[in-house]
Amino acid sequence: MLLNNKERLITLLIVVSAIFLLSLALSLLLPAVFETGEITDSIILTSHSYTEPYGSLVQNESKKWFESGNPLQAAQYDGTITNPTSYDITSWQIQFELPEKAYISDSWNGIYSEQNRIQTINPPKDYNLTIPAGGTITYGFIMFAPRTYVPSEVTLNYKQKIEISHAWYYYAILILTIVSGSSLLICIPFIIKVLDLQKKEENARITIEQTLKLFANTIEAKDKYTSGHSARVSFYVKELAHRMGLSKQDQQNIYYMAIIHDVGKIGISDSILSKPDILESNEMDIMRTHAAKGGEILADFGSLPGAASVVRHHHERYDGKGYPDGLKGEEIPLFSRIISVADGYDAMTSDRCYRKKLPMSMVREELIANSGTQYDPKVVKCMLDIMDSGFTPRN
Numbered sequence: 001m002l003l004n005n006k007e008r009l010i011t012l013l014i015v016v017s018a019i020f021l022l023s024l025a026l027s028l029l030l031p032a033v034f035e036t037g038e039i040t041d042s043i044i045l046t047s048h049s050y051t052e053p054y055g056s057l058v059q060n061e062s063k064k065w066f067e068s069g070n071p072l073q074a075a076q077y078d079g080t081i082t083n084p085t086s087y088d089i090t091s092w093q094i095q096f097e098l099p100e101k102a103y104i105s106d107s108w109n110g111i112y113s114e115q116n117r118i119q120t121i122n123p124p125k126d127y128n129l130t131i132p133a134g135g136t137i138t139y140g141f142i143m144f145a146p147r148t149y150v151p152s153e154v155t156l157n158y159k160q161k162i163e164i165s166h167a168w169y170y171y172a173i174l175i176l177t178i179v180s181g182s183s184l185l186i187c188i189p190f191i192i193k194v195l196d197l198q199k200k201e202e203n204a205r206i207t208i209e210q211t212l213k214l215f216a217n218t219i220e221a222k223d224k225y226t227s228g229h230s231a232r233v234s235f236y237v238k239e240l241a242h243r244m245g246l247s248k249q250d251q252q253n254i255y256y257m258a259i260i261h262d263v264g265k266i267g268i269s270d271s272i273l274s275k276p277d278i279l280e281s282n283e284m285d286i287m288r289t290h291a292a293k294g295g296e297i298l299a300d301f302g303s304l305p306g307a308a309s310v311v312r313h314h315h316e317r318y319d320g321k322g323y324p325d326g327l328k329g330e331e332i333p334l335f336s337r338i339i340s341v342a343d344g345y346d347a348m349t350s351d352r353c354y355r356k357k358l359p360m361s362m363v364r365e366e367l368i369a370n371s372g373t374q375y376d377p378k379v380v381k382c383m384l385d386i387m388d389s390g391f392t393p394r395n
């Protein structure tokens with residue numbers, strides 16, 4: 001549980017750190033980018049109908065006249081430039097084409113120049129140079145032309161200075177930086193505490209494991225043929241539990257249980273336990289009591305919940321012909337079914353006083369032959385998969 005929490009906290013710490021570093025980098029880089037940020041662009045205000053959003057240039061219908069001696073018609077033109085954006089326009093210019101013979105006689109709010117019939121209007125030097133965000137400026141002129149004329153194409157050239165204070169996402173990044181940075185400050189003490197607890201838990205785990213192994217070794221010391229049996233079985237069990245997809249906590253628990261699965265043998269007399277020959281029938285009956293005895297010994301072993309039941313049933317058979325209770329199929333605890341296969345595998349791959357270890361081909365045949373009778377077929381299949389992957393017995 002603690003391990004899972006630790007992994008989640010570490011993942012959270014990595015994610016929050018990444019967000020913090022990224023947002024911090026952006027919040028530092030963006031002002032530098034905006035410092036030199038400038039947009040230069042052109043917009044064509046096509047015909048007099050174009051009034052939005054950047055402005056218009058229209059002929060004032062009430063201000064048209066002729067002057068004596070001049071065949072051209074005079075007309076007043078009123079122009080506006082609107083800045084609909086969030087950034088100030090810092091420089092602007094209006095351009096349109098003059099008709100044949102037309103000329104501008106008077107103007108206001110701009111500096112007017114003409115070249116090759118292209119009329120250019122620049123802002124006055126002393127005002128209207130900048131059009132603030134959302135603002136509008138006006139300009140106008142009197143033009144003499146052979147007919148009523150409205151430029152069909154009016155071009156607005158402009159520059160904008162990009163200011164970071166106008167960018168909403170800059171504030172979003174700043175907020176993200178502050179929130180993720182604060183979260184880091186809150187997270188770190190928790191991580192340190194969890195790591196400390198995890199270290200203590202690891203020390204406790206080592207102590208438990210060594211104590212259980214010491215206990216198992218004490219029992220096995222009576223019989224050289226079973227020496228190392230619990231260590232090997234627990235090793236195989238660990239592999240099986242991992243391959244069968246048990247949770248990390250379950251893998252840990254079944255490993256401990258496998259170490260002490262034969263703890264009940266402590267109640268079996270040395271004459272039977274260390275007998276160099278095959279046991280007589282009555283001796284075998286006594287030997288078989290070790291499973292139930294083991295369950296009784298572990299009845300109050302609260303540090304390893306379920307251990308008593310798992311140890312009690314590690315000699316049950318899948319077909320119900322095992323001992324001590326004749327449980328059948330999935331009535332037998334899963335951990336017991338796994339330990340049973342590992343126990344059998346070790347028995348077949350170890351020398352006994354009455355026979356040598358079996359060749360691997362025969363071990364495989366025995367496992368298959370007893371699948372569904374002595375052993376859980378799912379566990380046997382997993383054991384066979386492990387053997388196929390190059391797994392070899394421990395010495």
Ligand SMILES: [Fe+2]
Nearest residue numbers: 261262314315
């Ligand atoms: Fe046993």
